[in-house]
Amino acid sequence: MNFLEERIxxxxxxxxxxxxKVDSFLNHQMDIGLxxxxxxxxxxxxxxxxxxxxxxxxxxxxxxxxVVARHFNVPVxxxxxxxxxxxxxxxxxxxxxxxxxxxxxxxxVSKKFLGEEDHVLIIDDFLANGCALQGLISIVNEAGxxxxxxxxxxxxxxxVGGQVIRNLGYQLESLAIVDGMDAATGKIxxxx
Amino acid sequence: MNFLEERIxxxxxxxxxxxxKVDSFLNHQMDIGLxxxxxxxxxxxxxxxxxxxxxxxxxxxxxxxxVVARHFNVPVxxxxxxxxxxxxxxxxxxxxxxxxxxxxxxxxVSKKFLGEEDHVLIIDDFLANGCALQGLISIVNEAGxxxxxxxxxxxxxxxVGGQVIRNLGYQLESLAIVDGMDAATGKIxxxx
Numbered sequence: 001m002n003f004l005e006e007r008i009x010x011x012x013x014x015x016x017x018x019x020x021k022v023d024s025f026l027n028h029q030m031d032i033g034l035x036x037x038x039x040x041x042x043x044x045x046x047x048x049x050x051x052x053x054x055x056x057x058x059x060x061x062x063x064x065x066x067v068v069a070r071h072f073n074v075p076v077x078x079x080x081x082x083x084x085x086x087x088x089x090x091x092x093x094x095x096x097x098x099x100x101x102x103x104x105x106x107x108x109v110s111k112k113f114l115g116e117e118d119h120v121l122i123i124d125d126f127l128a129n130g131c132a133l134q135g136l137i138s139i140v141n142e143a144g145x146x147x148x149x150x151x152x153x154x155x156x157x158x159x160v161g162g163q164v165i166r167n168l169g170y171q172l173e174s175l176a177i178v179d180g181m182d183a184a185t186g187k188i189x190x191x192x
Numbered sequence: 193m194n195f196l197e198e199r200i201x202x203x204x205x206x207x208x209x210x211x212x213k214v215d216s217f218l219n220h221q222m223d224i225g226l227x228x229x230x231x232x233x234x235x236x237x238x239x240x241x242x243x244x245x246x247x248x249x250x251x252x253x254x255x256x257x258x259v260v261a262r263h264f265n266v267p268v269x270x271x272x273x274x275x276x277x278x279x280x281x282x283x284x285x286x287x288x289x290x291x292x293x294x295x296x297x298x299x300x301v302s303k304k305f306l307g308e309e310d311h312v313l314i315i316d317d318f319l320a321n322g323c324a325l326q327g328l329i330s331i332v333n334e335a336g337x338x339x340x341x342x343x344x345x346x347x348x349x350x351x352v353g354g355q356v357i358r359n360l361g362y363q364l365e366s367l368a369i370v371d372g373m374d375a376a377t378g379k380i381x382x383x384x
Contacts, residue, residue, distance in 0.1 A: 029305040030268045032261045059250035063258040063268060069224045076222045076255065113221040 094135035107135030118145035130161025286327035299327030310337035322353025
Protein backbone atom coordinates (compact mmCIF):
# COMPACT_ATOMS: atom_id res chain seq x y z
CA MET A 1 0.00 0.00 0.00
CA ASN A 2 1.18 3.52 -0.75
CA PHE A 3 0.86 6.52 1.58
CA LEU A 4 -2.60 7.52 0.32
CA GLU A 5 -4.02 3.99 0.48
CA GLU A 6 -2.71 3.73 4.04
CA ARG A 7 -4.39 7.00 4.96
CA ILE A 8 -7.68 5.90 3.39
CA UNK A 9 -7.52 2.66 5.41
CA UNK A 10 -6.84 4.66 8.58
CA UNK A 11 -9.29 7.57 8.22
CA UNK A 12 -11.67 6.78 5.36
CA UNK A 13 -15.21 5.72 6.25
CA UNK A 14 -17.24 3.38 4.05
CA UNK A 15 -20.94 4.16 3.90
CA UNK A 16 -23.88 2.41 2.26
CA UNK A 17 -24.22 2.93 -1.47
CA UNK A 18 -20.50 2.79 -2.32
CA UNK A 19 -19.82 6.08 -0.57
CA UNK A 20 -16.26 6.61 0.69
CA LYS A 21 -16.00 9.51 3.12
CA VAL A 22 -12.55 11.08 3.21
CA ASP A 23 -13.63 14.49 4.45
CA SER A 24 -11.30 14.41 7.45
CA PHE A 25 -8.19 14.76 5.26
CA LEU A 26 -9.08 15.27 1.58
CA ASN A 27 -12.15 17.28 0.73
CA HIS A 28 -13.48 19.24 3.70
CA GLN A 29 -10.64 19.24 6.19
CA MET A 30 -7.44 19.08 4.16
CA ASP A 31 -4.10 17.61 5.25
CA ILE A 32 -1.56 19.82 3.49
CA GLY A 33 1.37 17.51 4.30
CA LEU A 34 -0.49 14.69 2.55
CA UNK A 35 -1.15 16.94 -0.47
CA UNK A 36 2.56 17.70 -0.54
CA UNK A 37 3.37 13.98 -0.73
CA UNK A 38 0.83 13.67 -3.54
CA UNK A 39 2.59 16.51 -5.37
CA UNK A 40 5.95 14.76 -5.12
CA UNK A 41 4.42 11.52 -6.39
CA UNK A 42 2.69 13.19 -9.37
CA UNK A 43 5.94 14.98 -10.19
CA UNK A 44 7.61 11.55 -10.44
CA UNK A 45 4.82 9.97 -12.46
CA UNK A 46 4.67 12.81 -15.01
CA UNK A 47 8.46 13.22 -15.21
CA UNK A 48 9.61 14.59 -18.57
CA UNK A 49 6.24 15.99 -19.61
CA UNK A 50 6.38 19.68 -20.59
CA UNK A 51 3.65 20.71 -18.14
CA UNK A 52 3.22 24.48 -17.85
CA UNK A 53 -0.22 24.70 -16.23
CA UNK A 54 -2.45 22.78 -13.85
CA UNK A 55 -6.20 22.81 -14.39
CA UNK A 56 -8.71 21.71 -11.78
CA UNK A 57 -12.35 22.26 -10.90
CA UNK A 58 -13.98 23.90 -7.91
CA UNK A 59 -14.23 23.33 -5.07
CA UNK A 60 -12.41 20.35 -3.60
CA UNK A 61 -9.87 20.04 -6.43
CA UNK A 62 -8.40 23.47 -5.77
CA UNK A 63 -6.48 22.73 -2.59
CA UNK A 64 -4.75 19.64 -3.98
CA UNK A 65 -4.01 21.41 -7.28
CA UNK A 66 -2.36 24.38 -5.54
CA VAL A 67 -0.11 22.26 -3.36
CA VAL A 68 0.76 19.93 -6.27
CA ALA A 69 1.55 23.00 -8.42
CA ARG A 70 4.47 23.93 -6.17
CA HIS A 71 6.19 20.73 -7.30
CA PHE A 72 5.79 21.71 -10.96
CA ASN A 73 6.34 25.45 -10.44
CA VAL A 74 3.34 26.31 -12.63
CA PRO A 75 0.13 28.32 -12.17
CA VAL A 76 -3.25 26.73 -11.47
CA UNK A 77 -6.48 27.56 -13.27
CA UNK A 78 -9.69 26.35 -11.68
CA UNK A 79 -12.81 25.77 -13.73
CA UNK A 80 -16.07 27.02 -12.34
CA UNK A 81 -19.15 24.87 -12.13
CA UNK A 82 -22.52 26.34 -12.86
CA UNK A 83 -26.06 25.41 -13.65
CA UNK A 84 -26.57 26.15 -17.32
CA UNK A 85 -26.55 29.90 -17.81
CA UNK A 86 -25.77 32.22 -20.67
CA UNK A 87 -22.10 33.08 -20.74
CA UNK A 88 -20.50 35.72 -22.90
CA UNK A 89 -17.96 34.75 -25.57
CA UNK A 90 -14.92 35.16 -23.38
CA UNK A 91 -15.39 31.76 -21.76
CA UNK A 92 -14.82 28.16 -22.75
CA UNK A 93 -17.91 26.25 -21.71
CA UNK A 94 -18.40 22.48 -21.61
CA UNK A 95 -21.85 21.05 -20.98
CA UNK A 96 -21.59 17.94 -18.87
CA UNK A 97 -24.37 15.64 -17.88
CA UNK A 98 -24.15 13.90 -14.54
CA UNK A 99 -24.90 10.16 -14.62
CA UNK A 100 -25.85 10.12 -10.98
CA UNK A 101 -27.77 13.34 -10.57
CA UNK A 102 -29.32 13.43 -14.05
CA UNK A 103 -28.70 17.15 -14.28
CA UNK A 104 -26.72 19.23 -16.72
CA UNK A 105 -23.92 21.43 -15.52
CA UNK A 106 -21.50 23.75 -17.19
CA UNK A 107 -17.76 23.73 -16.67
CA UNK A 108 -16.36 27.18 -17.40
CA VAL A 109 -12.86 28.62 -17.92
CA SER A 110 -11.99 32.12 -19.12
CA LYS A 111 -10.39 32.14 -22.58
CA LYS A 112 -7.67 34.38 -21.18
CA PHE A 113 -6.17 31.55 -19.18
CA LEU A 114 -6.02 28.61 -21.63
CA GLY A 115 -4.54 28.54 -25.11
CA GLU A 116 -2.51 26.65 -27.72
CA GLU A 117 0.68 27.16 -25.73
CA ASP A 118 -0.64 25.26 -22.72
CA HIS A 119 0.52 21.78 -21.74
CA VAL A 120 -1.90 20.87 -19.03
CA LEU A 121 -1.91 18.53 -16.08
CA ILE A 122 -5.48 18.06 -14.87
CA ILE A 123 -5.78 17.45 -11.11
CA ASP A 124 -8.86 16.42 -9.14
CA ASP A 125 -9.67 14.74 -5.85
CA PHE A 126 -12.10 12.05 -7.05
CA LEU A 127 -12.81 10.17 -10.26
CA ALA A 128 -16.02 8.17 -10.42
CA ASN A 129 -18.05 8.49 -13.61
CA GLY A 130 -15.76 11.24 -14.79
CA CYS A 131 -18.27 13.79 -16.08
CA ALA A 132 -16.45 16.82 -14.69
CA LEU A 133 -13.16 15.43 -15.98
CA GLN A 134 -14.62 14.98 -19.46
CA GLY A 135 -15.67 18.62 -19.36
CA LEU A 136 -12.16 19.72 -18.38
CA ILE A 137 -10.57 17.69 -21.20
CA SER A 138 -13.08 19.12 -23.65
CA ILE A 139 -12.17 22.67 -22.62
CA VAL A 140 -8.40 22.13 -22.91
CA ASN A 141 -8.91 20.65 -26.37
CA GLU A 142 -11.24 23.49 -27.42
CA ALA A 143 -8.52 25.95 -26.35
CA GLY A 144 -6.03 24.16 -28.60
CA UNK A 145 -3.96 23.10 -25.62
CA UNK A 146 -2.53 19.66 -24.83
CA UNK A 147 -3.63 17.40 -21.98
CA UNK A 148 -0.30 15.98 -20.83
CA UNK A 149 -1.84 13.91 -18.11
CA UNK A 150 -4.45 13.55 -15.42
CA UNK A 151 -3.66 13.14 -11.73
CA UNK A 152 -6.39 11.92 -9.39
CA UNK A 153 -6.25 11.24 -5.67
CA UNK A 154 -8.94 8.54 -5.43
CA UNK A 155 -10.49 6.66 -8.34
CA UNK A 156 -13.55 4.49 -7.88
CA UNK A 157 -12.38 1.64 -10.06
CA UNK A 158 -15.81 0.05 -10.19
CA UNK A 159 -17.27 3.06 -11.95
CA VAL A 160 -16.74 3.85 -15.59
CA GLY A 161 -14.74 7.11 -15.51
CA GLY A 162 -11.18 5.80 -15.35
CA GLN A 163 -11.65 3.17 -18.03
CA VAL A 164 -13.10 5.69 -20.48
CA ILE A 165 -10.19 8.08 -19.97
CA ARG A 166 -7.56 5.33 -20.36
CA ASN A 167 -9.35 4.02 -23.48
CA LEU A 168 -9.04 7.52 -24.93
CA GLY A 169 -5.27 7.23 -24.54
CA TYR A 170 -4.65 9.73 -21.76
CA GLN A 171 -2.05 9.11 -19.07
CA LEU A 172 -4.27 8.84 -16.02
CA GLU A 173 -2.53 8.41 -12.68
CA SER A 174 -4.78 7.69 -9.73
CA LEU A 175 -2.90 7.43 -6.44
CA ALA A 176 -5.52 5.07 -5.00
CA ILE A 177 -7.94 2.96 -7.03
CA VAL A 178 -10.75 1.52 -4.96
CA ASP A 179 -12.14 -1.61 -6.60
CA GLY A 180 -14.61 -2.48 -3.89
CA MET A 181 -16.00 -1.41 -0.53
CA ASP A 182 -18.16 -3.04 2.10
CA ALA A 183 -20.11 -0.76 4.40
CA ALA A 184 -20.93 -3.62 6.80
CA THR A 185 -17.30 -4.58 7.48
CA GLY A 186 -15.63 -1.28 6.49
CA LYS A 187 -13.33 -3.24 4.19
CA ILE A 188 -11.77 -1.41 1.22
CA UNK A 189 -10.17 -3.27 -1.67
CA UNK A 190 -7.47 -1.43 -3.61
CA UNK A 191 -6.30 -2.29 -7.13
CA UNK A 192 -2.79 -3.75 -7.13
CA MET B 193 4.18 49.30 -2.02
CA ASN B 194 4.44 45.67 -0.96
CA PHE B 195 4.65 42.67 -3.31
CA LEU B 196 0.87 42.23 -3.57
CA GLU B 197 0.15 45.91 -4.17
CA GLU B 198 2.80 45.87 -6.89
CA ARG B 199 1.19 42.85 -8.51
CA ILE B 200 -2.26 44.47 -8.37
CA UNK B 201 -0.84 47.59 -10.05
CA UNK B 202 0.75 45.43 -12.75
CA UNK B 203 -2.00 42.91 -13.49
CA UNK B 204 -5.21 44.11 -11.81
CA UNK B 205 -7.89 45.66 -13.99
CA UNK B 206 -10.28 48.31 -12.72
CA UNK B 207 -13.80 48.09 -14.10
CA UNK B 208 -16.85 50.31 -13.71
CA UNK B 209 -18.74 49.94 -10.44
CA UNK B 210 -15.68 49.57 -8.18
CA UNK B 211 -14.83 46.16 -9.61
CA UNK B 212 -11.20 45.08 -9.36
CA LYS B 213 -10.41 42.10 -11.58
CA VAL B 214 -7.48 40.05 -10.32
CA ASP B 215 -8.47 36.81 -11.99
CA SER B 216 -5.13 36.44 -13.80
CA PHE B 217 -3.25 35.74 -10.56
CA LEU B 218 -5.59 35.47 -7.57
CA ASN B 219 -9.01 33.95 -8.08
CA HIS B 220 -9.32 32.11 -11.38
CA GLN B 221 -5.75 31.62 -12.54
CA MET B 222 -3.64 31.37 -9.38
CA ASP B 223 0.03 32.30 -8.99
CA ILE B 224 1.30 29.81 -6.43
CA GLY B 225 4.61 31.65 -5.93
CA LEU B 226 2.65 34.75 -4.99
CA UNK B 227 0.50 32.71 -2.57
CA UNK B 228 3.72 31.43 -1.02
CA UNK B 229 4.91 35.00 -0.41
CA UNK B 230 1.54 35.75 1.15
CA UNK B 231 1.97 32.74 3.44
CA UNK B 232 5.37 33.99 4.62
CA UNK B 233 3.93 37.45 5.26
CA UNK B 234 0.93 36.13 7.24
CA UNK B 235 3.29 33.92 9.25
CA UNK B 236 5.19 37.08 10.25
CA UNK B 237 2.07 39.11 11.04
CA UNK B 238 0.52 36.40 13.22
CA UNK B 239 3.81 35.45 14.91
CA UNK B 240 3.29 34.04 18.40
CA UNK B 241 -0.37 33.16 17.96
CA UNK B 242 -1.16 29.53 18.81
CA UNK B 243 -2.81 28.82 15.44
CA UNK B 244 -3.62 25.14 14.88
CA UNK B 245 -6.13 25.38 12.02
CA UNK B 246 -6.89 27.53 9.00
CA UNK B 247 -10.51 28.05 7.99
CA UNK B 248 -11.57 29.43 4.61
CA UNK B 249 -14.60 29.39 2.33
CA UNK B 250 -15.09 27.90 -1.10
CA UNK B 251 -14.08 28.43 -3.78
CA UNK B 252 -11.42 31.06 -4.31
CA UNK B 253 -10.22 31.11 -0.71
CA UNK B 254 -9.14 27.47 -0.82
CA UNK B 255 -6.01 27.84 -2.94
CA UNK B 256 -4.56 30.67 -0.87
CA UNK B 257 -5.46 28.91 2.39
CA UNK B 258 -3.72 25.67 1.39
CA VAL B 259 -0.48 27.40 0.34
CA VAL B 260 -0.53 29.64 3.43
CA ALA B 261 -1.14 26.57 5.63
CA ARG B 262 2.29 25.16 4.70
CA HIS B 263 3.84 28.10 6.54
CA PHE B 264 1.87 27.31 9.69
CA ASN B 265 2.04 23.52 9.31
CA VAL B 266 -1.68 23.15 10.10
CA PRO B 267 -4.70 21.63 8.32
CA VAL B 268 -7.24 23.67 6.37
CA UNK B 269 -11.01 23.38 6.69
CA UNK B 270 -13.08 25.00 4.00
CA UNK B 271 -16.64 26.08 4.64
CA UNK B 272 -19.23 25.28 2.01
CA UNK B 273 -21.61 27.85 0.64
CA UNK B 274 -25.15 26.90 -0.10
CA UNK B 275 -28.51 28.36 -0.78
CA UNK B 276 -30.55 27.82 2.34
CA UNK B 277 -31.29 24.14 2.71
CA UNK B 278 -32.07 21.84 5.58
CA UNK B 279 -28.91 20.45 7.10
CA UNK B 280 -28.72 17.67 9.63
CA UNK B 281 -27.38 18.33 13.11
CA UNK B 282 -23.80 17.40 12.31
CA UNK B 283 -23.09 20.79 10.78
CA UNK B 284 -22.44 24.29 12.02
CA UNK B 285 -24.53 26.59 9.87
CA UNK B 286 -24.38 30.37 9.69
CA UNK B 287 -27.05 32.26 7.78
CA UNK B 288 -25.51 35.26 6.04
CA UNK B 289 -27.32 37.89 4.09
CA UNK B 290 -25.50 39.48 1.18
CA UNK B 291 -25.67 43.28 1.07
CA UNK B 292 -25.06 43.37 -2.64
CA UNK B 293 -27.09 40.44 -3.88
CA UNK B 294 -29.92 40.65 -1.36
CA UNK B 295 -29.98 36.90 -1.01
CA UNK B 296 -29.48 34.64 1.97
CA UNK B 297 -26.76 32.04 1.93
CA UNK B 298 -25.59 29.44 4.36
CA UNK B 299 -22.00 28.91 5.39
CA UNK B 300 -21.52 25.32 6.53
CA VAL B 301 -18.79 23.40 8.35
CA SER B 302 -18.99 19.86 9.68
CA LYS B 303 -18.95 19.69 13.50
CA LYS B 304 -16.25 17.03 13.24
CA PHE B 305 -13.68 19.58 12.12
CA LEU B 306 -14.09 22.51 14.49
CA GLY B 307 -14.15 22.47 18.27
CA GLU B 308 -13.08 24.12 21.54
CA GLU B 309 -9.48 23.11 21.00
CA ASP B 310 -9.19 25.09 17.77
CA HIS B 311 -7.23 28.33 17.44
CA VAL B 312 -8.20 29.49 14.02
CA LEU B 313 -6.69 31.72 11.39
CA ILE B 314 -9.36 32.66 8.86
CA ILE B 315 -8.04 33.20 5.32
CA ASP B 316 -9.87 34.61 2.30
CA ASP B 317 -9.03 36.28 -0.99
CA PHE B 318 -11.34 39.33 -0.77
CA LEU B 319 -12.99 41.38 1.93
CA ALA B 320 -15.68 43.84 0.87
CA ASN B 321 -18.84 43.91 2.95
CA GLY B 322 -17.65 40.89 4.86
CA CYS B 323 -20.79 38.77 4.96
CA ALA B 324 -19.02 35.49 4.32
CA LEU B 325 -16.37 36.41 6.88
CA GLN B 326 -19.02 37.17 9.49
CA GLY B 327 -20.45 33.72 8.83
CA LEU B 328 -17.05 32.11 9.35
CA ILE B 329 -16.45 33.96 12.62
CA SER B 330 -19.91 32.98 13.81
CA ILE B 331 -19.19 29.32 13.13
CA VAL B 332 -15.82 29.31 14.92
CA ASN B 333 -17.48 30.96 17.94
CA GLU B 334 -20.39 28.52 17.86
CA ALA B 335 -17.87 25.67 17.89
CA GLY B 336 -16.27 27.13 21.02
CA UNK B 337 -13.03 27.80 19.14
CA UNK B 338 -10.93 30.96 19.11
CA UNK B 339 -10.46 33.27 16.14
CA UNK B 340 -6.77 34.16 16.47
CA UNK B 341 -6.76 36.34 13.41
CA UNK B 342 -8.00 36.99 9.90
CA UNK B 343 -5.74 37.18 6.86
CA UNK B 344 -7.10 38.71 3.67
CA UNK B 345 -5.38 39.25 0.34
CA UNK B 346 -7.33 42.30 -0.87
CA UNK B 347 -9.63 44.47 1.23
CA UNK B 348 -11.89 47.03 -0.36
CA UNK B 349 -11.30 49.77 2.20
CA UNK B 350 -14.21 51.84 0.97
CA UNK B 351 -16.69 49.11 1.90
CA VAL B 352 -17.79 48.37 5.43
CA GLY B 353 -16.40 44.85 6.06
CA GLY B 354 -12.94 45.65 7.38
CA GLN B 355 -14.06 48.39 9.73
CA VAL B 356 -16.72 46.18 11.32
CA ILE B 357 -14.23 43.37 11.94
CA ARG B 358 -11.62 45.74 13.44
CA ASN B 359 -14.30 47.38 15.62
CA LEU B 360 -15.10 43.91 16.94
CA GLY B 361 -11.49 43.64 18.11
CA TYR B 362 -10.18 40.98 15.75
CA GLN B 363 -6.65 41.15 14.36
CA LEU B 364 -7.41 41.64 10.67
CA GLU B 365 -4.42 41.71 8.34
CA SER B 366 -5.17 42.66 4.75
CA LEU B 367 -2.12 42.55 2.50
CA ALA B 368 -3.55 45.23 0.22
CA ILE B 369 -6.25 47.72 1.18
CA VAL B 370 -7.76 49.50 -1.81
CA ASP B 371 -9.21 52.86 -0.76
CA GLY B 372 -10.23 53.98 -4.22
CA MET B 373 -10.30 53.01 -7.88
CA ASP B 374 -10.96 54.89 -11.09
CA ALA B 375 -12.13 52.83 -14.06
CA ALA B 376 -11.50 55.71 -16.49
CA THR B 377 -7.81 56.09 -15.65
CA GLY B 378 -7.16 52.62 -14.18
CA LYS B 379 -5.72 54.31 -11.09
CA ILE B 380 -5.78 52.37 -7.80
CA UNK B 381 -5.22 54.07 -4.46
CA UNK B 382 -3.82 51.91 -1.64
CA UNK B 383 -4.06 52.69 2.05
CA UNK B 384 -0.68 53.66 3.52
